[in-house]
Amino acid sequence: MRISTRGRYGLRAIIDLANNEYRGAIPLREISQRQNISEQYLEQLFASLRKSGLVKSIRGAHGGYLLNDSPEKITVKDILTALEGPIAPADCVLSEDILEKCNNGGNCVTRKVWIMIKENLEELLDSVTLAELKAESQNWGDYDQLISYSSDMNNKGVK
Amino acid sequence: MRISTRGRYGLRAIIDLANNEYRGAIPLREISQRQNISEQYLEQLFASLRKSGLVKSIRGAHGGYLLNDSPEKITVKDILTALEGPIAPADCVLSEDILEKCNNGGNCVTRKVWIMIKENLEELLDSVTLAELKAESQNWGDYDQLISYSSDMNNKGVK
DNA sequence: GCAAAGTTGATAAAAATACTCGGGATTAAG
DNA sequence: CTTAATCCCGAGTATTTTTATCAACTTTGC
Ligand code: FES
Ligand code: FES
Numbered sequence: 001m002r003i004s005t006r007g008r009y010g011l012r013a014i015i016d017l018a019n020n021e022y023r024g025a026i027p028l029r030e031i032s033q034r035q036n037i038s039e040q041y042l043e044q045l046f047a048s049l050r051k052s053g054l055v056k057s058i059r060g061a062h063g064g065y066l067l068n069d070s071p072e073k074i075t076v077k078d079i080l081t082a083l084e085g086p087i088a089p090a091d092c093v094l095s096e097d098i099l100e101k102c103n104n105g106g107n108c109v110t111r112k113v114w115i116m117i118k119e120n121l122e123e124l125l126d127s128v129t130l131a132e133l134k135a136e137s138q139n140w141g142d143y144d145q146l147i148s149y150s151s152d153m154n155n156k157g158v159k
Numbered sequence: 160m161r162i163s164t165r166g167r168y169g170l171r172a173i174i175d176l177a178n179n180e181y182r183g184a185i186p187l188r189e190i191s192q193r194q195n196i197s198e199q200y201l202e203q204l205f206a207s208l209r210k211s212g213l214v215k216s217i218r219g220a221h222g223g224y225l226l227n228d229s230p231e232k233i234t235v236k237d238i239l240t241a242l243e244g245p246i247a248p249a250d251c252v253l254s255e256d257i258l259e260k261c262n263n264g265g266n267c268v269t270r271k272v273w274i275m276i277k278e279n280l281e282e283l284l285d286s287v288t289l290a291e292l293k294a295e296s297q298n299w300g301d302y303d304q305l306i307s308y309s310s311d312m313n314n315k316g317v318k
Numbered sequence: 319g320c321a322a323a324g325t326t327g328a329t330a331a332a333a334a335t336a337c338t339c340g341g342g343a344t345t346a347a348g
Numbered sequence: 349c350t351t352a353a354t355c356c357c358g359a360g361t362a363t364t365t366t367t368a369t370c371a372a373c374t375t376t377g378c
Contacts, residue, residue: 001162001239001280003248005306005336009271027354041337047356060345062352066237074189076272080160089162109296112171113287114162120283121160121276137268163366182370186323200368206325220322 003084009037010083011133012074017055018071018134025064045083052082071134076126078151089114113146122138162243164195168196170206170235170292176214177230177293184216184223214315230293236284246280248273251318 013031020026028046046065049055056068067074081087086137087096092113172190179185187205191198205224208214215227226233240246247253252273 001246002162003247003276004334008249008269011272015268025354029354040339043356044337049245051357057330057355058345059355060344061351062346063344063354065355084160087160087267089160090167109292110167111175112295113170113292116283116287117162117280120279124279128275133272136271148205149290160363164368167368180341184323188323197368202324202326203368209324216324216375218324218374220320221325221377222375224324 001007001089003080006045006048006083007039007080009035010049013037013045014054014067014074014079014130015043015133015137018064018067018130019137021066025066026060029066030064030082048082049079051079054078054082067130070130072129074130075126076128076130077122078131079130087125089117090102095158120157161285162239163275165204165207165242166239166277168200169208169313170238172196172201172204173213173226173233173238173289174206174292174296176224178296182223184221184225186223189223193250207241211237213237213241225288231288235284235287235289236281238289239284245285248276249274252277268304277307 012035016031016035020030026134028042031037032042042070046055046057050057050065050081053068054074057063057065078089086094090111092108092111169193175190175194176185179189186197187201190196191201205214205216209216209224212227213233214224216222216224236246245253249270251267251270
């Protein structure tokens with residue numbers, strides 16, 4: 001029951017983007033420095049975010065990333081799903097195929113538990129928007145850099 | 160956001176135990192056959208369950224495992240926590256130490272999300288008891304064997 | 319005593335995760 | 349037109365976690 005670094009770093013990164021995009025497209029280099037995540041890893045994460053339609057990119061010099069939608073419309077579920085794939089405590093909650101192989105007609109006991117977890121989590125994560133996280137992080141003043149430098153554990157840092 | 164085989168197999172196994180312990184101590188060999196999980200892997204899982212106080216063991220010939228408490232008092236949270244460790248989407252929700260290093264005074268934005276997830280999940284899982292799962296599985300008649308043989312995906316089976 | 323169990327610790331194999339690297343394409347600015 | 353900043357993409361590698369398996373040992377009922 002753990003969120004991988006993709007989700008953890010990625011959420012931090014997109015909050016950083018939300019906090020800064022008023023200045024125009026934000027290059028990953030900036031986010032990398034503020035959040036102390038390697039630029040190369042960020043590229044991977046933003047590729048996923050872009051493919052899911054959460055951010056858009058502007059190429060070339062002075063390019064960077066922008067949110068593709070207003071922060072009010074982007075939820076934590078959108079973000080984590082883009083980065084980590086669908087929320088599925090077990091594979092069988094995703095595919096009908098597997099379901100048929102598994103449970104004589106919908107009656108696998110444990111499956112109900114996994115589905116409960118999935119639905120509960122989806123509802124919860126869908127109820128938190130990027131706008132809210134942005135607002136919260138701004139309430140704390142301009143400590144962005146300080147906070148983020150130490151804000152995750154197994155962070156190898158930028159070379 | 161995934162539950163490992165420890166949790167998935169383990170939950171199935173303890174439901175199986177709950178369904179059968181009326182006959183006395185159940186040896187792992189039995190559960191192994193019904194659930195198609197290797198006896199040796201089950202040993203590991205039941206070691207965790209025993210150390211967490213959810214089951215008790217009887218050694219020697221005619222030995223086996225019994226629930227250590229009534230199924231009404233054992234929750235899915237107890238079981239999954241015993242098997243997979245504490246529910247913690249990120250490490251920092253567990254230790255105050257890490258917290259201090261991380262967020263100047265309780266203000267790390269993402270941390271709030273991880274804590275929400277943790278608390279939500281704990282509440283949900285704590286609301287489902289083993290007794291309920293047992294009851295459900297019995298409602299479906301005596302299909303235990305059929306169900307369980309195909310009831311999990313990456314199951315290598317018993318040699 | 320012997321066979322059926324649980325107990326323990328080590329270890330090996332497989333999979334997933336967490337990155338890194340290098341080269342290419344695009345574009346603003348000078 | 350050239351250069352530097354930037355995104356883009358596909359591989360490749362290193363590390364960690366997961367998923368088991370094995371062997372030796374202890375306990376106990378018969
Ligand atoms: S407190 Fe855990 S990421 Fe900041
Ligand atoms: S349907 Fe997934 S374990 Fe049975």
